[in-house]
Amino acid sequence: MPEFRHRHAVLLAHAAGTQIVTFVLRPTMSYRAIELDVPPAWLGVLGASFALAPLLLALPAGHAADRYGERRMAVAGALFLTAAAIAFTTIGHTVAGLVAAGILLGTGHLGSVIAQQALVANTTERGRHDTAFGHYTFAASLGQAAGPLLIAAFGGQAAIPDTGSIFAASCGLSLLLLALSALLPNHPTGRAEADGGDLRALLxxxxxxxxxxxxxxxxxxxxxxxxxxxxxxxxxxxxxxxxxxxxxxxxxxxxxxxxxxxxxxxxxxxxxxxxxxxxxxxxxxxxxxxxxxxxxxxxxxxxxxxxxxxxxxxxxxxxxxxxxxxxxxxxxxxxxxxxxxxxxxxxxxxxxxxxxxxxxxxxxxxxxxxxxxxxxxxxxxxxx
Known part of the structure; x- marks a missing residue:
């Protein structure tokens, strides 16, 4: 029981941390675009760069989580989130750099979320999934609410916060998330079981x-x-x-x-x-x-x-x-x-x-x- 509670706490912390990083970087990306005098139409392009990865990579990511285990997928997601924070810091002074960083951010968020949801699904006793997913989404909502507080802390009374400092701080948060990812349990199904399934069975x-x-x-x-x-x-x-x-x-x-x-x-x-x-x-x-x-x-x-x-x-x-x-x-x-x-x-x-x-x-x-x-x-x- 203590081990289960420890793993559960790590999972909830990972869920909240993923959303904190994401909900810090996404609004700050828009603020940086405003600093660069990006036309309003391009703000939609920046938003779409985040959504592009889930549409194209979600099913392969789910297959990878089933085959190789949730911890490996979570580590991969955290690495992409860290790469996104570094990209925002180093090449986020151009529109192309913001788009590239946004794609990395969407990819990292995808990997982390797929790992978390698969872990909740695979480690919860039948009949208790409602409670487990309720607590999981509660932790994610908490992270979504806490993320913008970091922007407020760096923004003060200014209309536009110090985006460079926020991007730098996000690098540290992403590294903490990477450490949490390594503590998550792993439940790979292996080649035979994962490949034996068929997407058509789900449909x-x-x-x-x-x-x-x-x-x-x-x-x-x-x-x-x-x-x-x-x-x-x-x-x-x-x-x-x-x-x-x-x-x-x-x-x-x-x-x-x-x-x-x-x-x-x-x-x-x-x-x-x-x-x-x-x-x-x-x-x-x-x-x-x-x-x-x-x-x-x-x-x-x-x-x-x-x-x-x-x-x-x-x-x-x-x-x-x-x-x-x-x-x-x-x-x-x-x-x-x-x-x-x-x-x-x-x-x-x-x-x-x-x-x-x-x-x-x-x-x-x-x-x-x-x-x-x-x-x-x-x-x-x-x-x-």
Whole structure:
């Protein structure tokens, strides 16, 4: 038991550390681009450089995690994150250098996340995946919240922080993550077992399409909320501090639902919890653009955040228990491909469809899409 707790603590620390490094470097990359007077259109290119690796390399990375073990994949991911931090420091004074560093960052993040999710899937007893993935995503959310604090520490009252110092500090953080990677356990399946599996076996899993759909729509809804809530606040006359409070409440609500996910799933049932939470988030987002008192808007954002926090860990848990032995790394990577595809296309599609309706229209379309995903989740098997 003490050894299990030690390994569990190392895994959670690794998950939080990966997100800290990523959520320090990604915004700082944008600040550096602003320093270089990069045209706004190029900011999208920089963002796409991070998403490119998961789309192209996710399935091979999942196969490698299954075959060679999670620790080796985590070490490889940390090495790429370290290389990204060094690249930002040394060649990040040009647009080409920022793009190259962004690709390294996306690759390192991919390797680390695949290793973590495969490790949770392979080392958790059947029936406890909901709790395990809830705690895992809670730690990741904690890292995502802590990362920007480093930017604030270096930024002070300036509009643009000291990007050079942040990049240098990120090198040290990446090296710490590399040390943590070496402490993770390893569960390679070997050539025979890993090669004996077939991706088509995953694609034939009952309910797979609905699980991937729900996962990618929920993640896209989180991104849209982060991007459009400040714009909605400006339309409603809210202060920047009020919008920051709303985003904080949304994030805290998501972390709460993830921390207690195991108990909620046991009390309500996994499929019912996924459906109700997704539909609840859709209903809350649908009402968000309506003018109302700030306290009521805050309560709605708590509902939205709580519901959006459930989708990711529950679909991970479902995939972990559904995937054949020796293919769980590939199952997690398949989910990641779906997520990144949704992040690339759903926000753009929502913006195009609601171009004439303003920010409220974007949130309306997102809420409808989220409701559709919640209804689709009813077709998931009750248990894998």
């Amino acid at each position: 034939r899993l009952p309910g797979l399409a609905h699980a991937l759909l729900t996962s990618c729509v929920v993640l896209a809804a989180v991104d849209i909320t982060l991007a459009y809530l400040p714009a909605l606040g400006a339309e409603l006359g809210l202060t920047a501090s009020a919008v920051g409070l709303l985003l904080t409440l949304r994030g805290l609500a998501s972390m709460t639902s993830r921390f207690f996910l195991g108990r909620l799933a046991r009390a309500v049932g996994r499929r019912r919890l996924l459906v109700v939470s997704t539909l609840g988030a859709a209903a809350g987002m649908l009402l968000t653009p309506v003018p109302m008192p700030l306290w009521l808007l805050a309560a709605l954002l708590v509902v939205v955040g709580f519901g959006l926090g459930v989708g990711q860990p529950l679909t991970m848990s479902w995939l972990a228990e559904s995937a054949p032995e020796g293919m769980r790394g590939r199952a997690m990577s398949l989910r990641l491909v779906g997520n990144r595809t949704g992040q690339l296309f759903i926000p753009g599609a929502a913006g195009l469809m609601a171009a004439g309706l303003g920010t409220g229209g974007v949130l309306f379309v997102t809420a409808i899409t989220l409701g559709w995903a919640g209804i689709a989740a009813r077709r998931l098997p009750v248990d894998p």
